[in-house]
Amino acid sequence: MEHSSQVLKGVLDMCLLAIIEEEPSYGYEMVDKLQEKGLELVSEGSIYPLLSRLQKKGYIQGYFVESQGGPPRKYYRIEAAGQEQLRRWAREWTRVSAGVEEVLNGGEREQTADA
Amino acid sequence: MEHSSQVLKGVLDMCLLAIIEEEPSYGYEMVDKLQEKGLELVSEGSIYPLLSRLQKKGYIQGYFVESQGGPPRKYYRIEAAGQEQLRRWAREWTRVSAGVEEVLNGGEREQTADA
DNA sequence: CATGATACCTTGCTACGAAAGGTACCCGGT
DNA sequence: ACCGGGTACCTTTCGTAGCAAGGTATCATG
Numbered sequence: 240m241e242h243s244s245q246v247l248k249g250v251l252d253m254c255l256l257a258i259i260e261e262e263p264s265y266g267y268e269m270v271d272k273l274q275e276k277g278l279e280l281v282s283e284g285s286i287y288p289l290l291s292r293l294q295k296k297g298y299i300q301g302y303f304v305e306s307q308g309g310p311p312r313k314y315y316r317i318e319a320a321g322q323e324q325l326r327r328w329a330r331e332w333t334r335v336s337a338g339v340e341e342v343l344n345g346g347e348r349e350q351t352a353d354a
Numbered sequence: 355m356e357h358s359s360q361v362l363k364g365v366l367d368m369c370l371l372a373i374i375e376e377e378p379s380y381g382y383e384m385v386d387k388l389q390e391k392g393l394e395l396v397s398e399g400s401i402y403p404l405l406s407r408l409q410k411k412g413y414i415q416g417y418f419v420e421s422q423g424g425p426p427r428k429y430y431r432i433e434a435a436g437q438e439q440l441r442r443w444a445r446e447w448t449r450v451s452a453g454v455e456e457v458l459n460g461g462e463r464e465q466t467a468d469a
Numbered sequence: 470c471a472t473g474a475t476a477c478c479t480t481g482c483t484a485c486g487a488a489a490g491g492t493a494c495c496c497g498g499t
Numbered sequence: 500a501c502c503g504g505g506t507a508c509c510t511t512t513c514g515t516a517g518c519a520a521g522g523t524a525t526c527a528t529g
Contacts, residue, residue, distance in 0.1 A: 243446045245364020245516080248485060249357060254457045261460035267507050277453035285486050287509055309506040310494040329458055331358045336451050338392035342369045343444055345376035360485080363516060382476050400517050402478055424475040425525040 244280040251281065252289055253328040256321055259299055265312040266290060290315060298324055359395040366396065367404050368443040371436055374414055380427040381405060405430060413439055 247254075258269050266286055273281050293299045298321030303311045317325070362369075373384050381401055388396050408414045413436030418426045432440075 242364060242443060243450045244486070246361070246447065246450050248363050248516090249360020250454055251486075254454060257457050257460060265507080266509095273453075273457070276456045277449060278457070280487095282487055282489095283507090284488070284490090284509080284511095288485085291509090306494095306506085308495060310492095310508065312507070328357060332361065332454065332458070334392060335358050335361050336454075338388075339365055339369060339447065339451075341391045342372050342388070342393070343447070345372060359517070363485090366517075380476080381478095395518095397518055397520095398476090399478080399480095399519070399521090403516085406478090421475085421525095423526060425477065425523095427476070 247278065247280060250332065251286070252293060253325065253332060254278065255286065255289060255293065256298060256317065256325045256328070259315050260317045260322060260325060263314045263316040265304075265314045267312070293321070296324075297321070362393065362395060365447065366401070367408060368440065368447060369393065370401060370404060370408065371413060371432065371440045371443070374430050375432045375437060375440060378429045378431040380419075380429045382427070408436070411439075412436070 254273060255269060258264055258272055264272065267283070269286060270281055270283050273279075290299070290301070294301055294315070297318060299315045299317055301313050301315050304314050306312050369388060370384060373379055373387055379387065382398070384401060385396055385398050388394075405414070405416070409416055409430070412433060414430045414432055416428050416430045419429050421427050
């Protein structure tokens with residue numbers, strides 16, 4: 240398995256929430272959007288359980304919309320609880336990713352400040 | 355479980371490698387160092403299997419050092435292969451974390467450029 | 470000698486995405 | 500009328516990986 244996909248764990252749900260917040264979307268399309276952002280490692284089957292979980296927790300709400308040229312799409316829109324959760328997760332992500340960055344830079348602070 | 359610990363998955367090994375590269379260290383101390391950087395979520399038992407795995411792959415090398423006031427410490431130093439792997443993982447991390455950041459910022463590019 | 474801190478390691482548990490497979494709809498070609 | 504292929508959904512099986520908890524050993528202290 241790709242090492243990077245491991246990083247996605249625990250962040251995928253946050254990403255889905257962020258995508259839906261920007262604009263309601265459906266599963267098949269979200270995979271595309273993630274790929275556009277460089278997260279090309281998400282297999283399609285992975286996100287459906289995630290979406291169900293998010294809905295069960297009241298973060299998002301699904302609804303079907305007919306489409307021409309294919310089966311109906313299940314769009315999801317974000318709920319108030321979802322927005323709050325997204326804020327929390329985003330804060331957490333920022334904190335953790337900053338910590339990782341710090342570990343990576345180690346003691347070499349001199350080159351971080353300025354060239 | 356904390357959501358943030360999920361994020362650590364797939365990044366912890368990279369962090370350990372980074373810590374050891376900066377300066378040889380032992381398990382008990384690495385947990386402390388991680389906590390200092392804000393990654394307070396790592397339980398001690400988690401990192402020993404990781405260290406063994408890293409050694410098995412030839413990324414690091416362990417050696418015991420006597421200590422006063424406690425049992426001997428198992429220090430690890432980084433190997434050449436480990437340094438290469440660290441570079442690769444770090445590049446991957448940068449790419450993925452940038453992607454996540456982009457998803458989080460969504461379409462709101464205007465506030466990213468400048469205040 | 471018992472307690473507690475340091476320091477190592479192991480064993481179940483659970484969570485979560487990957488991979489693969491399955492269903493169904495709709496269009497276009499033959 | 501039939502079949503292939505793209506769209507779009509969902510489910511099941513599997514492996515990985517950290518967490519939680521527990522176990523062992525060393526050394527200092529009361």
